[in-house]
Amino acid sequence: MSTSDNLILRAFPRGRIDDTTFETVSEAVPAPAAGEVTVANRLVSIDPTMRVWLDDERTYMERLTPGQVMRAIAIGEVEASCAPELPVGTRVLGLTGCRTRATVAASSLQALPDIGPLPLEAHFGLLGHIGMTAWCGLTEIGQLKAGETLVVSAAAGAVGSLAVQVGKLLGCRVIGIAGGRDNVRYLRDTLGIDDAIDYRSEDVSARLGALCPSGIDVYFDNVGGAILEAALEHMALFGRIVACGMISAYNREAVAAPRNLLNIVTRRLRMEGFVILDPRHDGAAAYRALLEWAAAGRIQYRVHAFDGLEHIPEAINTLFDGSHHGKVVVRVG
C-alpha cells in the first residue's frame, strides 16, 4: 500500500498560522475502489482563502475539523485508476488537499488540457482559478467597459496583477494599489498601468482623489477595510465595487467596517461579492481570452514557488506580509 505525507489541521489559528496549527503525518493511502483514482500531487496552490477555510466561524465551505487534511487546490497525476475516464498518467486538478497522495472520486477531478510550452503552474494562475477570478470579476460582476476608470487593490498580487492587465487590454484607465516601492515600480514600469499607489507610505484616499478626478467606475476590491473606505470616498455615480476578497480581515477576529457605506446609496453604487468556485461563472470565456493574450505575449504573470509540503504554512503566511511575488505554489511529492 502507498503512503502520503499529509498536512493535518491540529488547531484553528487565532491570527496568523503558527507552529501549533498543523502537523505533518505520514499515512497509508487506500487503493482506489470503483469510480475512484489515486492521485500523486505535484503542485499545491496557496490561496488567501485557505486562511478563511481555517476560520471556525466565517468559512463559506464545509467546516474543517482538527484531524482533517488541510484543504487546497492541487495538481497531480493519476497513479492508480478504477475510473476509465481518468487513466493512469492523466494530469488532474481538484481539491485534493495538502498532501502528496490522495484516493478520491474521479468525478471530483478535472482532467487538464495540454497547454503547450506554458508551465504547469499556469493551470492555477493565468489559466486557472486566478485568471478566472480576474476576468469574471471584471467582466461579469464589474461589467467593466472600455474608457472607464478601474482601480484594483492588492494589484501586484496573483489576481490583482492579472486584473490590472485585463483592465488595460479592455481599454480602461487603470490605477493599482499595492504595498512597497518594488510593487509600485512593477505595476507602473513592467505592467505599464496608468499609475500605482503605495498604501504603506501614501495617503490612499488623497491619491485616489488626485488620480481619479471623475471618480472610479469600477473598484476591484481584494483587501477591504481602510482601502475599501478610501475607494468608497471616490466612486463615480453608478460605479460598481467587485468584492473579490477582503484579505485585511482574514487574520483578524474583528475589523472596522468602512464608515462611509452611505456613499453606496447616494452615488447609486452596486457592490457584489462572488466565489469563483461557483458554477455560474464562465470559466471557458476567461480561459479563451487569457490564453490568446498570453500566446500573443500581451499578458504577464509571476510564480513564487516553495519546495516541500512542510513549507505550506510559511507559504500561506507570505500572502499576508507581502513577501511573495506572484502566484504562490508549493511543489510536493
Ligand SMILES: NC(=O)c1ccc[n+]([C@@H]2O[C@H](COP(=O)([O-])OP(=O)(O)OC[C@H]3O[C@@H](n4cnc5c(N)ncnc54)[C@H](OP(=O)(O)O)[C@@H]3O)[C@@H](O)[C@H]2O)c1
Ligand atoms: N472571490 C473569489 O472567488 C476569489 C478567488 C481568488 C482570490 N480571491 C481573493 O483575491 C485576493 C487576492 O488573492 P491572491 O491569491 O491574488 O493573493 P495575492 O494578491 O497574490 O496575495 C495577497 C496580497 O494581499 C496584500 N495584502 C495582504 N494583507 C494586506 C492588508 N492588510 N492590507 C492591504 N493589502 C494586503 C499583499 O499585497 P502587497 O504585497 O501589495 O502588500 C499580498 O501580496 C484575496 O483577497 C483573495 O481572497 C477571491
